[in-house]
Amino acid sequence: MKKPIIIGLFLAISLQFLVLIGMYLISVAPLWFGTEIKIKTVPVDPRSLFRGNYARLGYDISTISSKHLEEGKGLRNGEVVYVNLKKADNGLYEFLSASLAKPDTGVFLKGRIQNHRYENGEQLRMKYGIEAFFAPKDKAISLEKRLTKNGIAVLMVSSSGKAQLKEVIAQSTVITEAAIVP
Amino acid sequence: MRLIRLLKNDIAREAGEWVDDNIITEEQAENICARYNVDYHHIKNISIGYRVLVSLGYFFIGLALITLISANWDQLPRELRMFGLIAITVTTQGVFVGQYLKGNQSSAINGFLLGNMFFGASIILISQIYHLGEHMPDGVFWWAIGCLPFALLTNSRALTFQTMILANIWFLLEVNMDFYPVLFPLFIISALMVLIRGKQSILLLLLIIFSLGIWMEYSLAKLWQDTHYLKLQAEHIAVSVSLFIFIYAFSHWLRLKNSVTAKDYASVLALWSLRFTLICMFILSFEAPWKSLIRANWEHSFSMGIIVLAFSVISLLAVAKTNCLKQIAIFITVYLLTLLFVVSSGDINQAVYFQIICNVALIIGGIGLIITGIQESVSHYFFVGVVTILLTAMLRYVDLVGNYIGGALLFMVFATILLGVAKYWKQIKLREEKS
Numbered sequence: 001m002k003k004p005i006i007i008g009l010f011l012a013i014s015l016q017f018l019v020l021i022g023m024y025l026i027s028v029a030p031l032w033f034g035t036e037i038k039i040k041t042v043p044v045d046p047r048s049l050f051r052g053n054y055a056r057l058g059y060d061i062s063t064i065s066s067k068h069l070e071e072g073k074g075l076r077n078g079e080v081v082y083v084n085l086k087k088a089d090n091g092l093y094e095f096l097s098a099s100l101a102k103p104d105t106g107v108f109l110k111g112r113i114q115n116h117r118y119e120n121g122e123q124l125r126m127k128y129g130i131e132a133f134f135a136p137k138d139k140a141i142s143l144e145k146r147l148t149k150n151g152i153a154v155l156m157v158s159s160s161g162k163a164q165l166k167e168v169i170a171q172s173t174v175i176t177e178a179a180i181v182p
Numbered sequence: 183m184r185l186i187r188l189l190k191n192d193i194a195r196e197a198g199e200w201v202d203d204n205i206i207t208e209e210q211a212e213n214i215c216a217r218y219n220v221d222y223h224h225i226k227n228i229s230i231g232y233r234v235l236v237s238l239g240y241f242f243i244g245l246a247l248i249t250l251i252s253a254n255w256d257q258l259p260r261e262l263r264m265f266g267l268i269a270i271t272v273t274t275q276g277v278f279v280g281q282y283l284k285g286n287q288s289s290a291i292n293g294f295l296l297g298n299m300f301f302g303a304s305i306i307l308i309s310q311i312y313h314l315g316e317h318m319p320d321g322v323f324w325w326a327i328g329c330l331p332f333a334l335l336t337n338s339r340a341l342t343f344q345t346m347i348l349a350n351i352w353f354l355l356e357v358n359m360d361f362y363p364v365l366f367p368l369f370i371i372s373a374l375m376v377l378i379r380g381k382q383s384i385l386l387l388l389l390i391i392f393s394l395g396i397w398m399e400y401s402l403a404k405l406w407q408d409t410h411y412l413k414l415q416a417e418h419i420a421v422s423v424s425l426f427i428f429i430y431a432f433s434h435w436l437r438l439k440n441s442v443t444a445k446d447y448a449s450v451l452a453l454w455s456l457r458f459t460l461i462c463m464f465i466l467s468f469e470a471p472w473k474s475l476i477r478a479n480w481e482h483s484f485s486m487g488i489i490v491l492a493f494s495v496i497s498l499l500a501v502a503k504t505n506c507l508k509q510i511a512i513f514i515t516v517y518l519l520t521l522l523f524v525v526s527s528g529d530i531n532q533a534v535y536f537q538i539i540c541n542v543a544l545i546i547g548g549i550g551l552i553i554t555g556i557q558e559s560v561s562h563y564f565f566v567g568v569v570t571i572l573l574t575a576m577l578r579y580v581d582l583v584g585n586y587i588g589g590a591l592l593f594m595v596f597a598t599i600l601l602g603v604a605k606y607w608k609q610i611k612l613r614e615e616k617s
Contacts, residue, residue: 005335006283012331013275016301019324020268020308027312074410076360078317112317132310164312 030164034156037085037093037107041153041168055133055143057153057168061085061095061109062131064124068098079113081126082161092152102161110161130155130165146170190218190446197222219442236289240296247300260311267304274300275332282336291338298329298344319355319363326352326369334372339383342376345369346389353396360411362404366397382443384450391451395425402489406482416478417486420521423462424493427513430455431497434504453562460570463547466540467577472524472533480525494518516543544574545599552603556610571596 041057061083066075081100085093085107093107102110111128130153133143152169197211206214208222215222247270258266278293302325309321326348333341349369356363373390377383402421403412433451436444465471480486494514501510524536548570555564575596579589 008331008335009279009282012328012335013272013279015331016275016297016328017268017272019328020271020301020304023305023308023324024264024312027308076410078319078359078361129312 026162027164030156030158030162031166034158034162034164035107036166037087037155037157038091038169039085039093039153039155041151042147055147055168057131057133057151057165059128059130059153061111061128062126064095064098064126066122066124069100069124075113075124077113077115081111081113081124082108083111083126083128084108107157108161109155109157109163128163130163133165133168143168143170190215190220193218194220194222219446237292237295240292241299244296244299244303263311264308267300267307271297271300271304287336291336291340294332294336294338294341295344298325298332298341301325301328302348319352319359319361322348322352322355323363323365330369330372333376337376337380339376339380339386342373342380343383343386343389346373346386346393350389350393350396353393353400357396357400357403357412362400362412366393370394370397382446384446387447387450388454391429391454395422398425405485415482416475416480417482419475420486421489421493423517424490424497426455426458426462427510427517428493428497428500430459430513431500431506431510434506434510435500438504456566460544460547460566463540463544464573464577467537467544467574469533469537472536472540473530475524476527476530476533483525490518490521541574541578544570548574549599549603553606556603556607568600571599 039059039061041059064081064083069075069081079100081098082102083098084096084103086096087107088094096106102108109128111126114125114127133153147168147170154166154169155163156166157163194215197206197214200206201208201211212222274293275297278290278297281293282290305321305325326345329341329345329348332338333345346369349366353363353366370390370393373386373393377386377390399414399418399422400412402418403414406415406417407413429451433448433455436448436451439445439448494517497510497514498507501507520536520539523532548567551563551567551570553567555561555567575592579592
């Protein structure tokens with residue numbers, strides 16, 4: 001067996017290992033180094049067949065108007081959009097503005113357009129990677145019931161705008177994934 | 183072009199039975215197999231069934247593990263799930279690298295296929311644990327890029343096929359979202375390297391041709407885009423047709439090579455070019471597609487024309503030394519004239535004339551295939567010719583005629599054609615018997 005092939009095969013395994021570790025690090029980086037913000041949330045749907053049971057969360061910023069974005073060549077599904085947030089008097093963060101370019105300052109979330117043809121392209125459905133909160137079936141349903149109106153999502157946001165869902169607060173109760181999943 | 187070479191493994195097995203029945207000697211069987219570049223003794227000893235069972239066995243091991251993880255998914259801590267997936271992937275690949283180094287290459291390649299499946303499952307599940315699914319094509323890209331080195335290092339057709347399937351899914355997902363995947367040629371070039379260096383693989387050849395086709399079409403969509411979106415337009419159809427004429431011409435060029443593999447690939451390419459042409463012509467045998475083509479804007483007709491002409495010239499050069507130069511030259515001339523008329527027409531009332539010409543061409547083509555089948559004793563061409571004529575008759579009866587007298591007249595025309603061909607066949611057979 002030629003030595004370069006042996007080395008190459010071990011490098012190939014290393015590549016797969018690095019891809020998986022890289023995905024993990026990218027996803028946990030906001031939890032380690034990010035800024036904590038709170039944002040209003042409502043549950044959408046409690047379960048997923050493939051992921052196990054989880055509560056699907058919706059936000060006011062899950063749908064934004066295309067008018068907030070610069071006129072250009074058109075928006076594609078999967079287009080990266082940065083949503084700037086401002087802190088309201090109640091301490092929760094709210095929508096401020098949106099842009100296709102990464103903002104230099106302030107708190108912002110990096111999301112992607114999911115369906116630019118929604119309502120003739122005037123409303124854009126957005127995904128930020130904070131839309132699912134895992135819990136066993138019973139707890140996911142119970143969480144959904146308790147979150148009917150006043151849910152608050154605690155997010156950790158990195159300087160690149162990548163956000164991770166840290167916990168969900170229902171009224172006076174704090175629910176974390178760590179508390180639910182042993 | 184002889185299509186029997188596509189069944190050469192079956193010929194080798196059949197030869198083994200003839201040897202057992204003392205119809206031919208083993209030496210003769212070896213000579214028959216050598217003609218098609220098949221190892222008589224190797225084919226006799228290997229069992230495809232065994233390979234299928236082993237592959238399925240590994241597949242079910244993978245399914246069992248994924249099911250086990252899924253069943254206990256909720257109970258497992260997040261970190262344990264993540265590191266468990268990484269450990270399964272790396273351990274599987276590591277174990278089978280050990281097998282590969284010991285010389286168990288066939289088993290190792292099955293193992294790498296399994297390891298790559300675990301790698302993909304890990305990407306999907308980690309994306310879901312950490313909510314990374316905002317842009318799904320990225321995950322498929324990383325899956326394909328992780329599989330690619332194994333394919334290249336082992337020169338394995340199966341691993342390359344797996345990688346190319348993933349790369350194609352990634353490409354189609356991206357272009358469907360109007361993004362142009364710049365790195366796709368990397369996968370095509372890698373697959374071509376394996377195809378050239380490795381053992382013969384018809385499936386891989388067809389997948390590479392498909393990949394090249396979609397890459398070329400969407401590259402043109404990128405070149406011709408006037409908005410952010412990648413649109414397929416009428417010009418793409420014209421380029422596709424010229425590409426298939428080129429593939430057909432290329433198959434004749436390949437046939438002249440000494441390599442048995444090149445001859446086999448030539449047969450496959452000729453066969454699929456023929457099938458594509460017939461499907462294309464059946465679609466164009468209706469009026470509506472012609473109306474759409476006439477109505478099209480043809481905004482990029484100049485650059486399209488250059489590409490079509492370039493393919494035509496290369497096709498003619500490829501067949502310059504073969505006996506089908508005349509045939510390809512006629513194809514190209516008819517195609518270019520039709521394209522010119524369609525682009526410059528602008529009157530949708532002319533669509534019916536194009537439709538009639540296409541139907542006549544189908545019937546002539548069908549007759550040509552039947553005659554070729556009889557002359558060269560290739561049953562596939564003969565039956566494709568018969569099916570072409572019958573299908574054309576049926577489509578026109580449903581679409582065009584629709585009344586008893588018209589239908590009867592049409593069937594009489596087709597009956598005359600088929601009976602005429604049958605008479606021709608009889609004459610050929612009589613001539614053969616006399617000689």
